[in-house]
Amino acid sequence: MTPLLLVSRSAEYETRLRALVGERLAVIDGEFLTFGSQFVASRVTGEPRIALLGPVLSYEETKGLVDALTVRHPNLGLIVVQEQRSDLEDWADDIDMHAVLSPDASDRATLALLDRLADWLIANGRAGARDFTVQPAIAPVPLEIDPPLVDLADASVDSAAGPVVAEPGWVFPPLEAGTPTEAIAVVAPKGGQGKTTIAINLATGLAEVAPNSVVLIDADLQFGDITIALALTPERTIVDAVAEAADDEIVLKTALTHHSDGFFVVASAPSPELGDLVSPVALGRLIDRLRATFRYVIVDTTPGMGEHSLVALEHVTDAVFVSNMGVPSLRAMRTEFELLTTLGLMPGNRHVVVNQTDKLSGLTIKDVENILGAPVDVDVPKSSAVLLSSNRGVPLIHDDVRDPAAKAMRSIVLRIAPEASPTANQDPEKAAIE
Ligand SMILES: Nc1ncnc2c1ncn2[C@@H]1O[C@H](COP(=O)(O)OP(=O)(O)OP(=O)(O)O)[C@@H](O)[C@H]1O
Ligand SMILES: [Mg+2]
Known part of the structure; x- marks a missing residue:
């Protein structure tokens, strides 16, 4: 003390x-x-x-x-x-x-x-x-770190004489050697296309396949809003996750915020100035480090092709490209495909998602594909349930399972994890804590 x-x-x-x-x-x-x-x-x-x-x-x-x-x-x-x-x-x-x-x-x-x-x-x-009172056994440290929450596996060694350990209601399931891990960046050339909505639902759906082995990084460093959309109150953020102290794996884990649907969130920086402190290199390293522990690492990004987004793309296996049906944003996405291919930064697996599709837009999916110069993999209809779920702080695929947009989000999950159930709505807490 x-x-x-x-x-x-x-x-x-x-x-x-x-x-x-x-x-x-x-x-x-x-x-x-x-x-x-x-x-x-x-x-x-x-x-x-x-x-x-x-x-x-x-x-x-x-x-x-x-x-x-x-x-x-x-x-x-x-x-x-x-x-x-x-x-x-x-x-x-x-x-x-x-x-x-x-x-x-x-x-x-x-x-x-x-x-x-x-x-x-x-x-x-x-x-x-x-x-x-003075407790000389504790050495003074310039920057203190809270005692880390201990994995349940370790908590059993806690003795009556030992420190009181806050038992989390979750575990970090060990990743078996040789298990392939995947990292998925959700990107868009323009803002407001639905990246965050898709990233959250992707994390939720993948957590059904790999409970508590999914982490969602809010790499929208200046205006990230994942914790708001999920009604979470993070104690630590990406700034802590990339700090020197987080070289220690346990400290890195304490920088994560748990969601009851069975995944973890690396919250965005608490202010835009602090977001500026997270370098692109640090973000790339964070993705790599989390891949050593988690089956799926999902990265929500800032709009456009800034340095952070490019570095994220370099460190992932999959990219989900999101655009609405607006011609300017579809054109921008085509340019983005060309640029990434030229730079050799196109991840191995590309998923093209057209979001907020609307019959009244005047465009068909065929028109969209012509503008993009690429096939559309998933089209997510415009739905008022999306905003409602976000306002409720609940991921759409668990908030309104029958909603057409929720079903489309599930088909994005299926592209990444074919073993995922197209309709599942199990309780990941129960699955995680045997
Ligand atoms: N399929 C949809 N139907 C209706 N509304 C949607 C849909 N997808 C996203 N939205 C709404 O569009 C808005 C922008 O979505 P979101 O925040 O996910 O986009 P973003 O790409 O992350 O934005 P930013 O670039 O600001 O980070 C939100 O209000 C969200 O509720
Ligand atoms: Mg966003």
Whole structure:
């Protein structure tokens, strides 16, 4: 337990405070604020009781941090470490903090303030007395990682004396050696064609074939919306999944969010700025790494042929190309086929999906094929059930099994996993937890 957290740009202050409070301190370098206060807050994974913010943080940074930290840790005590300045009163008025501490305060004054705030937190039920005791066995680490959730297989070794392990209601089924794994990118040259809808239903359908051995990566790094469409609340995102710490397989697994239909989601970045931190190379590596654990890896992408989408295509076995019946987007898709073939980036298996087909569009599927210069593999009719299911946070193929669009989504699943049932609607939770 490290009850104290320091976010500061002053290495000198950090050294001083560490000398004073030792093992009880976790530190996040204030330089991380370049990526925003949300990012810094997302790095705090323990349950700190008191945060010291500063010195050398601006007013905006401090305010942003206080807001971001208190959302995640509502009982946190907050101390702003700031020199006495004329505008300090304004800071105190605007920022919801408990105390201001001068970085030049004596050791005694600093410790006395920490003690007073700790007492106040305990007296007000915001912390327990044990939260502030020194536990020297734990080495201080600059960026903490929560204890990973342990696979059920490992949980059986948990003894009465051992740590309490949160038992997940799911397992990562081991992938038998030699099992072929597939990665499927869902791409479209233009936005709003139905990539995310198809990617979600693909994950849901494939999870019936391989329960809990399917992972869906939201690689729409800036505006990914898979967790919203599935009503999930991710604790971690793709930013964590590609972070250095995720080199450890268990840490990588903790970056996944489980869906009760038997698949996992790598959530999109919590903000567009953080999405920018995920390089194309990192995305490619993530796909490869997840293929070592999961039978199916599905990648939802940003519209167009940006670098990330190209790298995703390089790392997959299958690509699902999605277009609606609009002539501009069909033409763009034809150009995309030509470009990918020229670049040698066309994945081995191509699935052409025309989405939101509508008799009133004035085009037949034959017309569409002429524009595309390629056969259409699946046509998904326009259906109001798609929006309804998304608003309900339930994948369409489980929300409305008889809907024509749901049936068409199932035929995309069948193309990738012919063993999938065209109508199945089994409970994957039951299948996974024997
Ligand atoms: N077959 C369909 N019938 C009716 N509405 C649909 C259908 N497919 C998708 N939609 C709706 O179209 C909108 C865009 O779909 P979706 O978000 O899946 O597209 P996208 O390609 O992922 O978009 P973006 O490029 O913004 O990521 C959504 O409101 C979705 O509910
Ligand atoms: Mg999308």
